[in-house]
Amino acid sequence: MSSRNRLALVTGSGRGIGRAIALKLASKGVDIVVDFFRRRAAAEETARDIEALGVKAHVIRANMADAAKIDEMFDEIASKFGYLDILINNAASGVGRPVMDIDIKAWNWTMDINARAALLCSQRAARLMEEQGGKIVNISSLGSTFVWPTYAVVGISKATLEALTRYLAIELGPRGICVNAVSASAVDTEALRFYIAEGLITDTRQATPAGRMVTPEDVANVVAFLCSEEASMIRGQTLIVDGGTSVAPFPKMEGKEQ
Amino acid sequence: MSIEEEVKEIVSGIVHVDKNLMARESTFKDLKADSLDIVQALVAIEDKYDIEIPDEEAQKFQNFGDFISFVEKKVQEGKS
Numbered sequence: 001m002s003s004r005n006r007l008a009l010v011t012g013s014g015r016g017i018g019r020a021i022a023l024k025l026a027s028k029g030v031d032i033v034v035d036f037f038r039r040r041a042a043a044e045e046t047a048r049d050i051e052a053l054g055v056k057a058h059v060i061r062a063n064m065a066d067a068a069k070i071d072e073m074f075d076e077i078a079s080k081f082g083y084l085d086i087l088i089n090n091a092a093s094g095v096g097r098p099v100m101d102i103d104i105k106a107w108n109w110t111m112d113i114n115a116r117a118a119l120l121c122s123q124r125a126a127r128l129m130e131e132q133g134g135k136i137v138n139i140s141s142l143g144s145t146f147v148w149p150t151y152a153v154v155g156i157s158k159a160t161l162e163a164l165t166r167y168l169a170i171e172l173g174p175r176g177i178c179v180n181a182v183s184a185s186a187v188d189t190e191a192l193r194f195y196i197a198e199g200l201i202t203d204t205r206q207a208t209p210a211g212r213m214v215t216p217e218d219v220a221n222v223v224a225f226l227c228s229e230e231a232s233m234i235r236g237q238t239l240i241v242d243g244g245t246s247v248a249p250f251p252k253m254e255g256k257e258q
Numbered sequence: 259m260s261i262e263e264e265v266k267e268i269v270s271g272i273v274h275v276d277k278n279l280m281a282r283e284s285t286f287k288d289l290k291a292d293s294l295d296i297v298q299a300l301v302a303i304e305d306k307y308d309i310e311i312p313d314e315e316a317q318k319f320q321n322f323g324d325f326i327s328f329v330e331k332k333v334q335e336g337k338s
Binding site for chain 1: 293294295298300301304305310312313
């Protein structure tokens with residue numbers, strides 16, 4: 001491989017977890033394509049912070065619900081760079097409703113952005129990784145496995161994403177492409193604070209065995225590990241970053257010593 | 259077609275409401291638009307005019323007229 005920097009596309013990297021992943025990879029010398037959907041100013045700020053780390057940043061707007069826009073984004077990456085080494089499928093959206101209130105529109109919107117876009121991005125990315133191999137990391141959430149109030153369609157889309165991770169890992173493995181997922185519990189981001197009450201944030205913090213909430217940087221650290229050669233024999237896995245929440249469902253329960 | 263007409267056309271396609279029933283005084287609630295309809299309408303308008311409608315601004319819209327006025331203002335700013 002030439003001495004060029006590796007190049008990563010991080011979908012939804014203007015804010016939150018995507019921004020933290022973009023900055024972490026940039027700190028490792030990776031050039032970044034910053035994809036955003038609705039907040040250009042935030043994406044441009046992320047790009048400036050990436051460039052301050054001494055690597056290149058390129059900002060692209062794309063609606064992940066629109067297959068044609070995803071194609072346009074990859075056409076731009078192909079013509080500007082001609083290669084891609086890392087794809088982080090991070091962009092997500094969703095409609096918070098109980099199962100019985102999910103209509104076709106809410107289902108399609110959520111599934112299109114959280115699952116279908118990851119498929120389409122991975123298909124296009126794999127072609128740009130053909131010569132040199134690459135890494136794909138999908139960002140999931142514990143709602144894929146556990147039931148959270150009004151999270152149904154998002155949780156289902158994340159379960160789909162994790163299954164997609166396994167199939168991609170096996171089919172792309174022979175091409176030198178490692179595919180994995182990272183699943184986080186509630187991560188302390190602007191988006192979380194927009195959707196849930198402060199009380200729930202306190203409850204989550206208290207219920208986390210590690211004693212604090214998961215931060216975007218915690219997720220970014222694990223993503224960066226999966227993008228390293230040290231992780232090259234991890235394939236098709238979903239690594240959980242939750243401070244121990246999922247293995248201690250009853251944190252306040254006291255046992256009786258015999 | 260005026261911006262108002264174009265916005266009505268786009269929103270009526272998303273919310274499935276007859277555009278002739280859409281008045282500037284109509285609220286999204288009157289139009290029976292749910293939160294996803296509103297997001298999709300904002301996105302469609304942003305794409306159409308290459309403008310940005312921050313969520314914080316969108317939350318201030320009292321009715322459809324506020325929405326149209328905001329879009330008209332943004333489009334004008336983009337031209338100047």
